[in-house]
Amino acid sequence: MSGALRICAFRSQGWGYATRLHHLRRRYPDARLVVMIPKGETVSEQEAAYADEVLEQPHETYSIRKPGKLWDLARTLREARLDLFVVMYPSPRLRLVAGLSGARRAECWSYQNLIIALPTRLLPAMAVLGWRIVQGQLRFWRCWLTTRLRRVPMPGEVDKMEARGLRMPRR
Amino acid sequence: MRLAFVDLQFSWPPKGGAEIDLFHVIKGIQDLGHEVKLFIRGHQGSWERGKIDTAALPFPAETAPGSESRRPETVAERMRQAVDSWAPDAVIVGFGFFLKPYVAAALSHYPLALRYYAYEGACPRDFRLFKEGAPCPENYLAGPGICRRCTLHYRGREIARARPGPYIQEYLDTKAYAPAYYRRTMEALGKARVIIVSNPIMARHFEGIGPEIIEVPGGVDLSDIPPPAEHPPRERVSILMAGRGDDPAKGLHILIDAVRELAAERDDFEVWVTQPEPPPDAPPQVHAAGWRDPAGLFALYQQMDAAVVPSIWEEPFGLAAVEAMAAGLPVVASRVGGLQRIVVDGETGVLVPPADSRALADALRRLITDRGMRRRMGAAGRGRVEQEYAWERVIVKHYPPILEKLAGAREAAP
Numbered sequence: 262m263s264g265a266l267r268i269c270a271f272r273s274q275g276w277g278y279a280t281r282l283h284h285l286r287r288r289y290p291d292a293r294l295v296v297m298i299p300k301g302e303t304v305s306e307q308e309a310a311y312a313d314e315v316l317e318q319p320h321e322t323y324s325i326r327k328p329g330k331l332w333d334l335a336r337t338l339r340e341a342r343l344d345l346f347v348v349m350y351p352s353p354r355l356r357l358v359a360g361l362s363g364a365r366r367a368e369c370w371s372y373q374n375l376i377i378a379l380p381t382r383l384l385p386a387m388a389v390l391g392w393r394i395v396q397g398q399l400r401f402w403r404c405w406l407t408t409r410l411r412r413v414p415m416p417g418e419v420d421k422m423e424a425r426g427l428r429m430p431r432r
Numbered sequence: 433m434r435l436a437f438v439d440l441q442f443s444w445p446p447k448g449g450a451e452i453d454l455f456h457v458i459k460g461i462q463d464l465g466h467e468v469k470l471f472i473r474g475h476q477g478s479w480e481r482g483k484i485d486t487a488a489l490p491f492p493a494e495t496a497p498g499s500e501s502r503r504p505e506t507v508a509e510r511m512r513q514a515v516d517s518w519a520p521d522a523v524i525v526g527f528g529f530f531l532k533p534y535v536a537a538a539l540s541h542y543p544l545a546l547r548y549y550a551y552e553g554a555c556p557r558d559f560r561l562f563k564e565g566a567p568c569p570e571n572y573l574a575g576p577g578i579c580r581r582c583t584l585h586y587r588g589r590e591i592a593r594a595r596p597g598p599y600i601q602e603y604l605d606t607k608a609y610a611p612a613y614y615r616r617t618m619e620a621l622g623k624a625r626v627i628i629v630s631n632p633i634m635a636r637h638f639e640g641i642g643p644e645i646i647e648v649p650g651g652v653d654l655s656d657i658p659p660p661a662e663h664p665p666r667e668r669v670s671i672l673m674a675g676r677g678d679d680p681a682k683g684l685h686i687l688i689d690a691v692r693e694l695a696a697e698r699d700d701f702e703v704w705v706t707q708p709e710p711p712p713d714a715p716p717q718v719h720a721a722g723w724r725d726p727a728g729l730f731a732l733y734q735q736m737d738a739a740v741v742p743s744i745w746e747e748p749f750g751l752a753a754v755e756a757m758a759a760g761l762p763v764v765a766s767r768v769g770g771l772q773r774i775v776v777d778g779e780t781g782v783l784v785p786p787a788d789s790r791a792l793a794d795a796l797r798r799l800i801t802d803r804g805m806r807r808r809m810g811a812a813g814r815g816r817v818e819q820e821y822a823w824e825r826v827i828v829k830h831y832p833p834i835l836e837k838l839a840g841a842r843e844a845a846p
Contacts, residue, residue: 303708390594397592407607408580408609411610
């Protein structure tokens, strides 16, 4: 094995993976770039031009609710013996994946489009992810209650109700 | 006339058809002698929206400062401030999702035209009005109850996700699930002077709200498309389906059924799809042409004998059909949305009922068999595009009446 830095660029949903590979290649011109794609997907010509190695993820998606899949991914990543693990966004889920990768350090693109270091300690990553899941559930139930309980009275309906002296549904 | 264009999803280089459409419209109106300026919304954390290479645009454009906020009232206020500082005579609001009513309301002190590119007014779920393999008959503007529940049902998982995508994030930020959003939308639509749509189905959604509804098609830049190529008869007739075949609304599965039916009786044809690989269940007559950029696609048209657009959703416009016609190809298309306006049945191609593989096979059979018909329809198609869908024609034919209405509203204002 050569002594070049082994960098894994983890492809997840979203735009701009090839552009990110381009930036990565410019930032680390001598590194060995491992392009990691979801199971069943292919590498585009543009992406292949930057890749020294293509690695397929063991599954299509990952969630904290499916630890088996995460374990498979962690095993694949650790077998690849990475020096640097790069993800597309600083999302809590990708932070968790970075923590599982076994790489010495991790980086990502911030939402302001800057390359930043990504903390890889597992417990804080899991705590952030757990809090996000709770927030998501609260958001969903708020939408559910608003949609189910607060109707939009249609113009005809309003006229009929007013004619019968009934109160309008709460707006 | 000083005309401000406001777009909430614009980026350049373009990421979608709406930007290309708006680009040509602004440029065309500027060429007519009007003073134009584009105001776009900045996007926080997005690689593909809200970024413009101003040097590459032939008209002035600016990102409204502070408009990248996620708070809809702030976005509307910042857009208003940016537009007010330029003091236009009228405003045309281009592409936008849930923020559009907020921005339209903030700009309603100007004569206002709202441009709708797809079904973003009628379908909050995904602005496509296409559900479970078929066009959806509902309309949020006429009956929001069902559409609100549908959005919650189909997008609930994404709403609950740790970080929703930009579309659902905007849905949540604008509280588009709440009754107040519906009222805001109707008020904003009511204040507009003109609503610009692409096809009669879209026009029907806005009927009865108040503003005048005007159908304006998209267009093509004929200088990008080489003239039709003459080639000698070949062993196999090549038919192209351009577009995203992996999207069920585009009807590739219907085309595959039709090819299967044809393949049972003849082998003098081949079908090409713009995908990296042919679908796994496709018969051997179906080949993959790979993803193509516009130049590559136009080069591919040169090698084809006919084009097919088997969409089963109500295509808002149907650019694939217009481009194929511009390349001198006869087009077999579904009788849906904008396609039924573009393809003249029996003249520039054949229209078939959507999702009917037998009718599609019949139409393809006629074209494969009759070379003369292909040439006649191809030439008629090119002529129709030159007359109706070349950008210069679209601008000159459709936009001056809209600008007159906006100018009239300006003069009538107290």
